[in-house]
Amino acid sequence: MDARLWHQQATAPSIALPPPVPVEVFDETPDAAQDAYWEVLSSGLATVVLPSALARRAATRLTRLVERNTLRPPGAKAIGSVSAPFAVGKSTFVKDWAQAAYRDLLGPACADPRPTWNPEPGVTADWIPHVYITLRAASRIRDVLAALLLTMGYPSEGLVRVTTTRVVHAFRQHGVRLLLIDDAHFLDVSNKDSRDMLDFLKYLNTELGELGGTMILIGADLHDSPIYLDPQINSRLERVTLRPYGFGTEEEKRDWQRFLKDAETVLLPYFDCAPAGVFARDLAGYIWRRTQGYVGDTALLLTEALLAAFDDGSETITTDHLDSVPLSARAAAGEVDLRTAAPKASKRRAKVGAS
Known part of the structure; x- marks a missing residue:
């Protein structure tokens, strides 16, 4: 990258997200205005950088x-x-x-x-x-x-x-x-x-x-x-x-949920019918399994799932919306590995059987 391109990239205005419009207000908006807002929102979400601790x-x-x-x-x-x-x-x-x-x-x-x-x-x-x-x-x-x-x-x-x-x-x-x-x-x-x-x-x-x-x-x-x-x-x-977010220890889970909570502050104003905690509490484990904690895959997953839920008139974001988003080959392979991994044997059952 030459110096001029670096300067152009660094000083180019970013694509701004539009002001949030409550879902009820959006539903009452004329179709042409809805289409215009949808285009701006889709473009803005495609470039959004989620805050990460x-x-x-x-x-x-x-x-x-x-x-x-x-x-x-x-x-x-x-x-x-x-x-x-x-x-x-x-x-x-x-x-x-x-x-x-x-x-x-x-x-x-x-x-x-x-x-x-x-x-x-x-x-x-x-x-x-x-x-x-x-x-x-x-x-x-x-x-x-x-x-x-x-x-x-x-x-x-x-x-x-x-x-x-x-x-x-x-x-x-x-x-x-x-x-x-x-x-x-x-x-x-x-x-x-x-x-x-x-x-x-x-x-x-x-x-x-x-x-x-x-x-x-x-x-x-x-x-x-x-x-x-x-x-x-x-x-x-x-x-x-740098590393992806983990989900093994309690500390890793807290960091992951904190990241998702910060993502909610950016994204949920554009889908205000979804309850607070839909990412950080309700779907935290499911989101991690799909992305394995990689921030780029997670940003794509959350923004596209939000748009899908917005578009089909849902009241919240569900696992079906998350599953509808295609992610990178790396994320897909990681998800398959997590889904097919054999569960660990129960130590308690082993002890009971031996007694």
């Missing part, structure tokens, strides 16, 4: 990391890492967090289609405080350098030592303060090249640290990567792990 905690940690690095003396700084299983939504989470920080940093300059700044007196350059790159499979040092240069609008050809110097100069010239490397599990850390790649990451972190900046690595299951095993990187690494 787990995401808020992770965002708070990343924000504190960036703030601390800004205050520390120049030089190598703490490195952030965001690791999660596939499909948890780590990239979406990081982009939402970083683009909100980007808007706060730019302030009035958000309205400028191409923000500029003055790195030194008499010099004007594009202002690119955030650089976000996504790696491809088996990325080597030259691939990372090419992605960085192209993102900032520079040619990517040249020897590694030349393009490395060009990247460091571009960081200074454009005021880069946050470097996000997504799909970091694709970094080539094979036996032959791992030492060079790890040393390269440390070098980038040091050069960025001279500017008061922060590097954050985002990837799937990074705890299995040699990146976490390098003693120098590990000593500076602040790990943020």
